[in-house]
Amino acid sequence: MNKKAHLMPQRKTAVIGVASGYGAGDSGCQDGPEVLRALEFLKELSLTGNNFRWDETIRLPRSPEPEPMTAVRDIAQQLAATVAYHLATGDFPLVIGGDHSCAIGTWSGVRAHLNTTSGPDSRLGLIWIDAHMDSHTSLTSPSQNIHGMPLACLMGHGDPQLTEVACASPKLRPEDVCLIGVRSFEWGEADLLQTLGVRVYFMDEVNLRGMSAVLNEARSHVSxxxxxxxxxxxxxxxxxxEEPGVGTPVPNGLLRAEVTDALASIHSDPQLLALEIVEYNPYRDIHFTTAQAVYDLCRSLI
Ligand SMILES: [Mn+2]
Known part of the structure; x- marks a missing residue:
């Protein structure tokens, strides 16, 4: 669909696993990247002509058990540096979580790279596809789990240990962010997003208009x-x-085919700077169904 994409030299995809469940109530997602890696499903992608390389899995020593805030911050710092490094060498970063708190590191790393190459006034867009808003701060979160806070942190709201990772806060402007598929949230985070003017495509709107229409609109919005x-x-x-292997299941979600079809329209988009897929919980997965979903998502985009 994109003529320019064919003229671009093919970027290598650097797969960065993040073995972290420190931001979640259930730490099962911690083992997600290693299970996906052991399945060797990305090897098949290399054989299709894509240049995939599993780079490294970021993890902390298991003992002593670190405190969540410290652990999430340390992981985010390591991840941000790794993502920025890969962008600087021309690779396309594919981050595989881990719980969603790793987003603090991923997008702070992209932001840090843009600061170097395009200056601090350059703007970064983000499409956040999630059943939840992940836009709590410690003042509004009932659970205090950090995987419910990363999007607020990236927009500059939250503990300075998390908002200041890799470079100055904020990493994203609210008008450059869209959420898609939201159907479970608390008033405190909804209030923050509304106050900031962030565009949220709730599940009702996605059902009404279709994932492709919504994704295309979101893509124009953030670019x-x-x-x-x-x-x-x-x-x-x-x-x-359809996909049981996730950290926090919420009924009435999207179907895999409608998402992969919609993503295929932005396959190899040169404006897509990085991709992150999170919250794979191998202990809840059945016959590696959801692992297959991760593969299909990668395949439709990269
Ligand atoms: Mn999330």
Missing amino acids: QATIGYGISIDLDVFDPQ
């Missing part, structure tokens, strides 16, 4: 005034009847 954009996919956006 209009920006230098490029990223996509962060929380696997819990999918319907748990």
Whole structure:
């Protein structure tokens, strides 16, 4: 669909696993990247002509058990440096979580790279595909789990240990962010997003208009005034009847086929700067169904 994409030299995809469940109530997502890696499903993608390389899995020593805030911050710092490094060498970063708190590191790393190459006034877009808003601060969150806070942190709201990772806060302007597929949230985070003027495509709107129409609109929204954009996919956006292997299942979600079809329209988009797929919980997965979803998502985009 994009003629320019064919003229671009093919970027290598650097797969960065993040073995972190420190931001979640259930730490099962911690083992997600290693299970996906062991399945060797990305090897098949290399054989299709894509240049995939599993780079490294970021992890902390398991003992002593670190405190969540410290652990999430340390992981985010390491991840941001790794993402920025890969962008600087011309690779396309594919981050595989881990719980969604890793988004703090991923997008802070992209932001840090843009600061170097395009200056601090350059703008970064982000499409956040998730059943949840992940826009709590410690003042509004009932659970205090940090995986419910990363989007607020990236827009400058939250503990300075998390908002200041890699470079100055904020990393994203609210007008450069869209959420898609939201159907479970608390008033405190909804209030923040509304106050900031962030565009949220709730599940009702996606059902009404279709995923392709919504994604195309979101893509224009986040790329209009920006230098490029990223996509962060929380696997819990999918319907748990189809994809059981996620950290926090929420009924009435998207179907895999409608998402992969929609993403295929932006396959190899040169403005797509990085991709993140999170919250794979191998302990809840059945016959590696949801692992297959991760593969299909990668395949439709890269
Ligand atoms: Mn999430």
